[in-house]
Amino acid sequence: MSRRQKILATLAILAALFAFGVVMFGAFVRLSNAGLSCPDWPTCYGQVTWPGHAHEIARADAQFPDRPYESGKAWREQVHRFLAGSLGVMVLAIALIAGWASRWRRWAVMLAAILAVGGVSCYMHGRFEPSALLSVGAIGLPLLAGLSLPAAAAQRLAIVVLGVVIFQAMLGMWTVTLLLRPVVVMGHLLGGITTFALLAYVALRMAGVGGQRSVELQAQRHWVAVGIVLVALQIALGGWTSSNYAALACGTDFPTCLGQWAPPTDFGAGFTLSRGIGVNYEGGVLDMAARSAIQIVHRIGALVVFCYLGWLSHRLARRGLRRHAVAVALILLLQVALGVSNVHFGLPLPVATAHNGGAALLLFSLIATLAALQRPLNWARDGHALVQP
Template sequence: MSARALLSPARIAAFATAFAFVVIVFGAFVRLSNAGLSCPDWPTCYGKATWPGHEHEIEHANANFPERPVETHKAWREQVHRMIAGTLGLLVFALALIAAWRRRVLVAMLLIAALAAAIGVFLYIKQEYAASALLSAVAIALPLLAALRLDRAAPWRIAVVTFAVVIFQAMLGMWTVTLLLKPVVVMGHLLGGLLTFSLLGYVALRLGTTQAPTAQQRRLQPMVIVALVLLAVQIALGGWTSANYAALACGADFPKCAGNWWPMTDFREGFVLWRGIGVNYEGGVLDAAARAAIQIAHRIGALVVFGHVLATAVLAWRRGLPRLGALVAALLCTQVALGIANVKLLLPLPVATAHNGIAALLLLSLIALLVRVQAPPAPSPAAASLRQAA
């Protein structure tokens, strides 16, 4: 295979999608192993580009951050996650530049956005929060404007939009640390990672798809979109459950919760999104009733998602897409089994991490199904003119 084929936009997007999956799974591992605050500063870790490892480095770090003694076995996880997330950002930036290539104004907008984001991070470290926020807003807005002005098919515009999402995702990663694991920020960070993964997957699949669907397959599109929406809501509920340490609110009891079909719950308290600033949410701050409400909501959501997504998979099978239908059904059943195992086995780290990974793959399988029931992307006006001239 030639170097040009290896560096095709579809292959770069596919590689970035795979890399985003690694970031998601490793991020889940970091969060579930309670290492989310193992580096109290950002983007450095105890002031280092890596993390304290030698005895004198640990002593120096403990002196500067007495409220958060160094736990080396956790600190490396958090900092490595930041490093691979940064690498993903560079891949997404490269893909956005490819999408906007030969449009000098748009390329310039993307370069300015990258520079604004970098300066914004530097100012944040210097505690110039207002200036940092302004530059971050500019860095996010410029790729969105560039995508609006790009006269290419939807996958190319989405590639540019993804760069804006990655910049915002970096901000959420920063706020996750500086706002002490605030649940709404932790959940947003999870959703931002999955959105990045989904957009990259959509770009890769759309750029690599040329087969047109049948009329019956196209009629499946609304059902697939509903499945994606329901799954996104359920993933958000899962993120909220994890961020509020409510995964074991029912103990090891399933399908009942703490010995009851409907235990004492407090939904109002359980779903307060904003509780102010300055609270350390590590370990959770909610009482048992509020955590039980979150767990019950997640279980009800799982039942709804299971029914609709399974029906979608069966219809896909019947309408000439047996492989995709079987893949969606298999991932769905695996995800449900992992969710039950999380409860019955009291949240073992490998099972809990796999639960996050399979959720991402289930999301990607539904996106693949959506791409398959859509018409292939139309060429840009410039490409159409070249084809007609030839």
């Protein structure tokens, strides 16, 4: 392993850990109803940080009369932006190292960063069309550079993740400008989880996880991949539940809903993705029947995931992957307990935040299992790129 490859592996590990922290803090911000505590983006009431002095607060209230300043919430939103920006810098460094051997990929990554900064600048000055064009270029360049790299999947993804992070920043902007539109909030959650998942996979593979050559064990990758898809879909359902304020739509009843096995529901309204521009979704706009429908589907999804991952854990344990099987099973049980506790105790903030973290850890346990089932990396040099036999 070359010095640059060691640096890449170390950075990927640090970035994955940092991304998990950003996901957790983002959940804390959303669940504490602080998602619109800064009505502008990327500034907060026109400031780089947030108003702190009396005259700054007075100016903020005068500038945004429809969104009075709340000192207990604004700092949460802006600190989350700082953390996300720091993660973006780390991902940029990872992408540069991963593509450094190729001149055009190196310049593609740097140009993507420049276009992203230009897009933010145009947006802040009200030039929305140029901002959108620059942002599309900033997202597309890392995707093109990474996917065309003749190297192991981990190194390609190390570049691709930069495009994901830039798109995630756009989702963060739209979360504010579109007033917590549920499909955007759900997408923002998925973007954060995707960033964490990609960085985790890169970190695991670069750190040397893998090496199963057994045909029987490698055949289990397909079953693990199905588990990853199911968990991702359930996370999306969880994001939809949260963004529509449907977590307590069934009251504190479990497994029944509002004391019934079949309460009034409106699945059509509950799963309408778009309701027009200009609607403020803070607090939710759906009636109880629509929210109950969302909550019931989320519970059904949880049951499907529980059954499948329980079967998968048993299958993996019987084939010698006992540690991975136990990890998946334990995190699965913890996640179910947190979900039930959310309902029973009325969605306490620490439990709700931990439930988001549990979802990320459950996905990580499956990604770690998938990485362990991959063929070993061959650290041979091919234009300074990793090759996989």
